[in-house]
Amino acid sequence: MPxxxxxxxxxxxxxxxxxxxxxxxxxxxxxSAPVTTVIRAGKFIDVETGKVLANQVIVVRDKKIVSVxxxxxxxxxxxxxxxxxxxxxxxxxxxxxxxxxxxxxxTDPVSELRKTSAVRAFESIPNAKVTLLAGxxxxxxxxxxxxxxxxxxxxxxxxxxxxxxxxxxAGAYITITGGGGALNGVAPDITLPxxxxxxxxxxxxxxxxxxxxxxxxxxxxxxxxxxxxxxSHGSIPSTDDFTYDEIRAAVEEAGKKGLRVAAHAHGADGxxxxxxxxxxxxxxxxxIDDEGLRMMxxxxxxLVADIYDDECISTGxxxxxxxxxxxxxxxxxxxxxxxxxxLGVKIAFGTDASVCPHGTxxxxxxxxxxxxxxxxxxxxxxxxxxxxxIGKPEEFGSIAPGKYADIIAVSxxxxxxxxxxxxxxxxxxxxxxxxx
Ligand SMILES: [Zn+2]
Numbered sequence: 448m449p450x451x452x453x454x455x456x457x458x459x460x461x462x463x464x465x466x467x468x469x470x471x472x473x474x475x476x477x478x479s480a481p482v483t484t485v486i487r488a489g490k491f492i493d494v495e496t497g498k499v500l501a502n503q504v505i506v507v508r509d510k511k512i513v514s515v516x517x518x519x520x521x522x523x524x525x526x527x528x529x530x531x532x533x534x535x536x537x538x539x540x541x542x543x544x545x546x547x548x549x550x551x552x553x554t555d556p557v558s559e560l561r562k563t564s565a566v567r568a569f570e571s572i573p574n575a576k577v578t579l580l581a582g583x584x585x586x587x588x589x590x591x592x593x594x595x596x597x598x599x600x601x602x603x604x605x606x607x608x609x610x611x612x613x614x615x616x617a618g619a620y621i622t623i624t625g626g627g628g629a630l631n632g633v634a635p636d637i638t639l640p641x642x643x644x645x646x647x648x649x650x651x652x653x654x655x656x657x658x659x660x661x662x663x664x665x666x667x668x669x670x671x672x673x674x675x676x677x678x679s680h681g682s683i684p685s686t687d688d689f690t691y692d693e694i695r696a697a698v699e700e701a702g703k704k705g706l707r708v709a710a711h712a713h714g715a716d717g718x719x720x721x722x723x724x725x726x727x728x729x730x731x732x733x734x735i736d737d738e739g740l741r742m743m744x745x746x747x748x749x750l751v752a753d754i755y756d757d758e759c760i761s762t763g764x765x766x767x768x769x770x771x772x773x774x775x776x777x778x779x780x781x782x783x784x785x786x787x788x789x790l791g792v793k794i795a796f797g798t799d800a801s802v803c804p805h806g807t808x809x810x811x812x813x814x815x816x817x818x819x820x821x822x823x824x825x826x827x828x829x830x831x832x833x834x835x836x837i838g839k840p841e842e843f844g845s846i847a848p849g850k851y852a853d854i855i856a857v858s859x860x861x862x863x864x865x866x867x868x869x870x871x872x873x874x875x876x877x878x879x880x881x882x883x
Contacts, residue, residue, distance in 0.1 A: 488536035510877040539584025539853030541833035544797025548591040551801035575611025577806030582871030584853035594619035594645035618666035619646035627676030651696035674717030684713035694724035751797035755811035759803040788819035796829035
């Protein structure tokens with residue numbers, strides 16, 4: 448009976464629609480009212496002007512800063528108050544050179560083969576957490592041997608599944624065969640799994656192809672290993688790895704998608720090749736010469752120099768093998784950092800965390816001050832300058848309306864003794880308090 452069948456069909460349709468509506472109405476949460484938090488700051492470091500202000504009130508709604516002003520600013524009804532009137536309040540810190548995934552001190556290929564990418568991912572969870580709790584609300588994470596684990600960690604943090612800093616990730620190292628970012632020391636008849644050789648490229652065409660493959664997998668920046676590395680067996684730090692043409696290919700290809708290139712470079716010639724090719728930053732810069740420094744200033748290239756971490760290499764506190772400890776360069780790098788500061792080269796803070804234990808990143812501030820920066824310049828290198836290098840100064844890097852509420856606080860006079868940054872007492876990231 449077609450009529451009866453039609454009636455049943457209509458009834459079923461009605462039932463389906465009605466049930467769906469009921470489910471929807473029971474599961475949809477009522478729209479939550481925006482959470483407003485008001486922070487009273489005793490001292491306030493304005494990293495954009497380089498001034499310290501007194502008695503400021505910061506209003507935060509959900510993830511963003513709404514206003515910053517004098518103490519008598521109208522305070523919204525029902526706001527949660529946080530009294531930091533006895534503390535110094537400043538923007539969340541940014542480390543532009545971390546490796547949250549993997550262990551930079553252990554480049555024995557066999558160790559890398561003993562661990563799956565899943566093991567590496569779970570191991571990175573505490574690294575992310577201690578970094579955030581040390582006051583670093585953003586990191587630029589510049590490479591992992593197990594490709595793309597950093598992309599997964601970034602996304603897990605962004606979803607709120609893992610506690611950690613906001614991450615900008617490179618996905619892998621783009622490096623020559625046998626280069627400073629390759630997993631060296633494996634017998635030639637062993638084929639490494641794809642994710643342990645993801646960034647190996649020789650010649651401009653292969654470099655372009657690797658950049659495209661990384662972009663297709665959602666990276667935020669490209670990391671090229673322009674010269675040899677200290678922490679890689681058989682690699683010579685002062686020697687070029689990539690040619691100018693290869694680095695230029697990376698810069699051009701990355702630029703098409705709006706991505707920047709960070710160049711690991713120790714040797715003087717490799718640094719100049721990378722600067723000429725248009726990279727955004729020189730990482731390490733150990734053996735830079737005067738010409739290289741002048742070129743960096745002229746091109747506006749950032750120097751990201753890990754001038755603290757030799758304390759962990761030469762003392763072996765993170766378990767460094769002897770051949771790594773034997774590669775000297777720390778004092779040269781520190782003196783060259785000082786020259787860069789005097790010349791006015793742009794500096795962004797980066798520690799190579801993983802060489803030293805995660806969460807001790809702030810120990811580098813005292814070294815940047817010892818080697819020529821004022822405490823304010825050192826703070827700016829890890830806030831507004833770092834945000835500018837990453838390309839997001841409108842989103843974070845200072846405490847200003849419209850930016851993410853990434854806010855930390857310390858006790859004591861940070862401009863008299865920058866080491867107070869080693870003991871951050873309050874951490875807020877995107878309006879959420881992680882340490883108080
Ligand atoms: Zn590094």
